[in-house]
Amino acid sequence: MELVLSLAIGIMTASGIWLLLRPRTFQVIIGLSLISYAVNLFIFSMGRLRMNATPVLTSAGVGEPALYDDPLPQALVLTAIVIGFAMTALFLVVLLASRGLTGTDHVDGRERR
Amino acid sequence: MTANWLHHLIVAPIVLPLLAGAFVLLFDERRRVLKATISLASAVLLLGVAVTLMSVADAAAPAADVYLLGNWPAPFGIVLVLDRLSALMLVLTSILAIASLVFATARWQRAGPHFHTIFQILLMGLNGAFLTGDLFNLFVFFEVTLAASYGLVLHGSGPLRVKAGLHYIAVNLAASSLFLIGVSLLYGVTGTLNMADLAQRIPMIAPEDRMLLEAGAAILGVAFLVKAGMWPLSFWLPPAYSAAAAPVAAIFAILSKVGIYILLRLSLLFFGNGAGASSGFGNEWLLMGGMATMTFGLIGVLASQAMGRLAGYSVLVSSGTLLAAIGMGNAGITGGALFYMVSSTLTISAFFLLIELVERGQDTAANVLAVTMEAYGDEYEDAVDEEVGLAIPGTLAILGACFAICGILLTGLPPFSGFVAKFLLIASIFNPAGLGDPAPISATSWILVALIVLSGLAAMIAMTRTGIRTFWASLEGKVPRVLVIELVPVVGLLLLCLVLTIQAGPAMRYMQATAQSLHAPQDYIRSVLAAPRVRPEGEASR
Numbered sequence: 061m062e063l064v065l066s067l068a069i070g071i072m073t074a075s076g077i078w079l080l081l082r083p084r085t086f087q088v089i090i091g092l093s094l095i096s097y098a099v100n101l102f103i104f105s106m107g108r109l110r111m112n113a114t115p116v117l118t119s120a121g122v123g124e125p126a127l128y129d130d131p132l133p134q135a136l137v138l139t140a141i142v143i144g145f146a147m148t149a150l151f152l153v154v155l156l157a158s159r160g161l162t163g164t165d166h167v168d169g170r171e172r173r
Numbered sequence: 174m175t176a177n178w179l180h181h182l183i184v185a186p187i188v189l190p191l192l193a194g195a196f197v198l199l200f201d202e203r204r205r206v207l208k209a210t211i212s213l214a215s216a217v218l219l220l221g222v223a224v225t226l227m228s229v230a231d232a233a234a235p236a237a238d239v240y241l242l243g244n245w246p247a248p249f250g251i252v253l254v255l256d257r258l259s260a261l262m263l264v265l266t267s268i269l270a271i272a273s274l275v276f277a278t279a280r281w282q283r284a285g286p287h288f289h290t291i292f293q294i295l296l297m298g299l300n301g302a303f304l305t306g307d308l309f310n311l312f313v314f315f316e317v318t319l320a321a322s323y324g325l326v327l328h329g330s331g332p333l334r335v336k337a338g339l340h341y342i343a344v345n346l347a348a349s350s351l352f353l354i355g356v357s358l359l360y361g362v363t364g365t366l367n368m369a370d371l372a373q374r375i376p377m378i379a380p381e382d383r384m385l386l387e388a389g390a391a392i393l394g395v396a397f398l399v400k401a402g403m404w405p406l407s408f409w410l411p412p413a414y415s416a417a418a419a420p421v422a423a424i425f426a427i428l429s430k431v432g433i434y435i436l437l438r439l440s441l442l443f444f445g446n447g448a449g450a451s452s453g454f455g456n457e458w459l460l461m462g463g464m465a466t467m468t469f470g471l472i473g474v475l476a477s478q479a480m481g482r483l484a485g486y487s488v489l490v491s492s493g494t495l496l497a498a499i500g501m502g503n504a505g506i507t508g509g510a511l512f513y514m515v516s517s518t519l520t521i522s523a524f525f526l527l528i529e530l531v532e533r534g535q536d537t538a539a540n541v542l543a544v545t546m547e548a549y550g551d552e553y554e555d556a557v558d559e560e561v562g563l564a565i566p567g568t569l570a571i572l573g574a575c576f577a578i579c580g581i582l583l584t585g586l587p588p589f590s591g592f593v594a595k596f597l598l599i600a601s602i603f604n605p606a607g608l609g610d611p612a613p614i615s616a617t618s619w620i621l622v623a624l625i626v627l628s629g630l631a632a633m634i635a636m637t638r639t640g641i642r643t644f645w646a647s648l649e650g651k652v653p654r655v656l657v658i659e660l661v662p663v664v665g666l667l668l669l670c671l672v673l674t675i676q677a678g679p680a681m682r683y684m685q686a687t688a689q690s691l692h693a694p695q696d697y698i699r700s701v702l703a704a705p706r707v708r709p710e711g712e713a714s715r
Contacts, residue, residue, distance in 0.1 A: 080347060085339065092346050099350045099357075106361035132366075133357065136309055140353055143316045147349070150323055151342055158339050161332045167343075169336040 061109055065101065072098035083172070085155040085165050089148065096144040100137050107133030179229050183240040183255050185222045186263055186300035189215055194293030202286050209278045212289035216270040219296065223263035230260040234686065235696040239306070239704035247306075247702050248370040254306035254701055257687040258511075262303040262427075262434055265515060268669065269427050269522050270296055272662035273420035276526050279659045281418050284329040291328070295321035295424065302431055306701055308356050308366045311435070315352065319345050322428060325421040326413055337416035344409045348399040355393025362386045369701035372442045372694060376449035387454055390443060394436065394455055401432030402492045404466040411473065414488060415481030419529030422484070423662075426522040429488055430514060433495045437507070440499065441691045442698075456502045460617065463497025466490075467624045471631040480528040480643075483635055484521060487583055490628045491517040497621055498598060503605045508688035509597035512681060516590040516673055520582040523666035527575050530655050530663070531643055568655045573644045575660075578667050580636035585629040590673040595625055597681065 072094050079091025107130035115131035155165075162169040193215035197208050229238055237256040241247070274292065282288045298318030305311050323345075327338045360366055362382050363374045378386050395406070402410045410429070414422050436459065444454040470493050473486030491514075498510035578589065585595035602618050673680055690696060 080343070088343055092343070092350075095347065095350045099353045102354060103357040106357040108361075133360065136357070136360075139309070139313065143313070143349075147316070147320065147342075147346055150320065151346065154323070154327065154335060154339050154342055157327075157330070158332075158335045161330075161335050167339060169332060169339075 061111075065105055065109065069098045069101050069105070072101075083166055083168075085158060085167055088167060089151055089155060092151065093144075093148055096140070096148070100140055100144070103133050103137050103140060107131075179225070180238070180240065182222060182226060182229070183238065183253050183304065184242075186219060186226070186304065187253075187297055189219060189222070190293040190296040190300065194290045194297065197289045197293065198287070205278075205282060208289045209274070209282060212293060213271070213274050213278070215293060216267060216274050216296070219300075220264070220267040220271060223260065223267045226255055227257075227260040227264055230255050230257050231683070231686075235690050235693075236700040237697045239701050241704055241706060244707050246706055247704055248365055248367045251310050252306040252367070252701060252704065253304045254369075254697070255304060256690065256697060257683065258434070258438065258691060259303045261511070261515070261683070261687065262430070263300055265430075265518060266296065266299050266303070266427050268666075269424050269518070272522060272526070272666050273423040276423065276659055276662045277418075277420040279656050281329070281420050284418060285327075287324075288328060291321050291324040292424070295325060299427065299431065303434065306368050308359065308368060308371070312349075312352055312356060315431075316349060318428070318431065319349070322425065325424075326417045328421055329418045334416045334418075337412045340409050341413040344399060348396045351392050351399075352396035355389050355391075355396060358385060358389025358392065362389060367701070368439070368442055369698040372445075372447075372698050373702070375443050375451060376447060378451075380450070383450060387451060390439075391455065391458075393439075394458075397432040397435050397439075398462065398496075399432070400429060401436065401496060402429050402466065402489050403462045403496055404469040404489075404493070407466065407469070407489055407492075410489060411482050411485030414485040414525075415479065419526050422481075422525035423522040426488065426518050426525065429492055430495075430518055433492060433499070433514065436496070437499050437691065441507075442694045445692060445694055447695065453502060456500045458500070459496050460500030460621075463493045463495070463500055464621060464624055466493030466496060467628055469493075471624075471628040474628070474631045474635045477635060480532060480639055481525075483639060484524050484528060487517075487521055487524065487632065490632070491521060494598070494625060494628070497624075498602075501602065501605070501618075501621070503601070504688045504692040505601035505605060505685075506598065507691060508681070508685040509594070509601045511684040511687055512590075512597055512673075512677075513594035515680075515684075516582070516594040516670060519666050519670050519673070520579060520591060523575070523663050523670075524579045524583070526659075526663045526666070527572070527579060530659060531572055531576065533654070569644065571660060571664075572655065573640070575663050575667060576636075576640055576644065578670075580633065580640060582667075582670055583629075583636060584633040585625075586633075588674060590670045590677070593674055593677045595629065599625060 076091045076094035076098060079087045079094065082088065082091070110129045113127065113129040115129045115134050117128070158169060159165050164171055166172070193211055197211050200207055233255075234257055237254050239247070240253040240255070241250055242253060243250045270292070277288065295318060298314050298316075298321055301314030302311060302318060305314055323338065323342050326341055327334055356366065359371065362378060362385050363371055365371055365374060375386065399406045414425055417425060440455055440459070444451050444456075446452055466489055470486050470489035474483060474490060477483040477486055494517075495510050495514055498506050498513070582589045582591040585591040599622050602622055603614055
């Protein structure tokens with residue numbers, strides 16, 4: 061499980077960075093999204109990976125921290141997802157404005173000659 | 174009772190702009206006077222609150238005033254922490270806010286919708302970032318600030334702003350990802366996000382985890398260095414700041430200081446003298462990076478043709494000086510750096526406002542505004558002609574005088590606060606252990622002092638050249654039409670610099686006390702972790 065997760069995070073980050081450095085605004089936004097997914101998974105993994113453990117207290121096991129998963133990173137991921145989503149939407153608007161004003165989707169607003 | 178009331182006042186800098194921003198949203202875009210009045214009233218109230226909080230913080234020192242937001246004890250719940258440094262930043266923010274809001278009422282608030290709402294949300298984010306005592310909460314407030322700043326940098330629209338804004342947003346989104354990675358690494362190693370708790374646990378980290386912890390802290394640091402504009406993470410800054418509308422650029426002068434504030438706070442809290450094996454971590458990087466930024470900034474200042482870029486590079490010089498000073502890791506130098514930060518922030522803010530007024534007489538600014546209005550559409554077309562208010566005589570003389578004072582301040586010549594600030598910095602770099610200590614001066618200190626002096630020289634050359642070209646040899650262009658209400662904030666900010674010079678003694682005592690408590694964070698940690706819970710009515714005290 062650890063290997064799969066770290067591979068997923070690594071591949072997503074690498075693709076994200078590559079796309080971020082591309083000249084088209086659409087590529088940049090997809091790159092930023094991929095990076096934010098990778099970061100969300102990364103935050104999640106920082107709470108240690110556990111199978112079949114709930115983050116919410118049940119009446120059966122109060123006072124037994126070993127039974128539970130760490131709930132804090134999950135709450136953090138939730139916040140990070142919301143913020144990341146909002147920022148992506150905002151970036152999309154700016155991207156469209158830039159396309160409308162300059163007539164090109166190059167990040168510098170003009171094609172390289 | 175009054176003590177209790179003052180205690181709750183800590184929340185005001187966050188809640189007040191939030192409410193004002195939401196309230197302003199209710200009114201139609203055409204009711205500008207009402208919107209501006211509410212917005213300005215909020216900023217003035219904020220200044221009052223901030224000054225009150227400053228006296229509270231000063232009275233409570235060396236302990237910090239801690240506010241448990243959910244009434245949960247410190248490492249578990251989110252806390253707001255008020256100490257001298259955060260109070261200082263709050264005051265500085267509200268002063269800049271008033272200046273740029275007054276300036277914006279003259280014409281810039283009409284260049285796009287919801288200016289005041291976004292502005293208030295920006296203030297909320299800034300104040301929250303200065304007050305929070307929790308890393309993740311810091312991230313949230315940071316994002317609030319950034320989201321508002323994205324809106325503001327695009328205020329007025331036009332191809333130039335959209336292009337600069339696009340770059341600005343992309344860079345900051347990438348930096349936010351780094352922020353999250355850093356925060357989660359720190360959490361993964363230490364299991365806490367509370368700054369005071371982190372500071373307490375870092376000396377006890379097992380040696381095998383130390384590398385992970387330092388990697389996390391370094392990644393977190395990079396996120397703030399992007400914000401502060403350290404070379405080579407700063408190429409986005411001059412275009413974004415010079416493309417932004419003048420009142421926006423004026424408040425952005427504090428935005429790059431947020432990064433500095435957090436670096437100062439966290440590096441001294443986490444890696445101060447009590448941090449065991451990690452003590453002093455990152456200081457060399459800050460010092461070297463700061464000096465590289467100063468070099469880059471001073472070359473940029475010399476190379477700038479347009480005044481907007483000149484101001485943008487001045488932001489970099491100021492950031493670089495502060496980073497290098499923090500990197501020296503000495504209480505005396507930090508005190509001088511704080512004074513320099515206040516002085517240079519006020520100066521740069523005034524300079525950004527002034528640039529727009531001066532350039533209005535030349536064709537460039539008129540073109541930008543025309544494009545702005547065109548892009549924005551017919552709805553606001555009436556805005557250009559509708560210049561009400563008093564146009565003052567002798568405009569050029571007053572503008573010229575303000576420009577000269579800005580130059581003197583940026584250069585660091587007497588009699589203004591720029592001189593006091595640089596003098597304090599250089600004096601404390603040469604005498605790190607206090608005056609009269611015959612310790613040898615290290616090579617790094619010499620280089621840093623040389624860079625401080627050289628950056629002053631570069632600012633003087635650039636300002637003289639620009640000043641001569643604008644005010645003495647202005648062949649083309651006409652006398653700009655400037656309203657009194659637009660000059661008031663510029664003159665006000667410059668007067669504040671003068672006040673800072675005259676009151677340098679008390680101001681410096683405050684800064685030194687701030688620096689002392691930053692370098693001895695035990696009191697901060699203790700007061701956060703021992704903050705008493707408010708007992709609900711009827712709960713028996715145990």
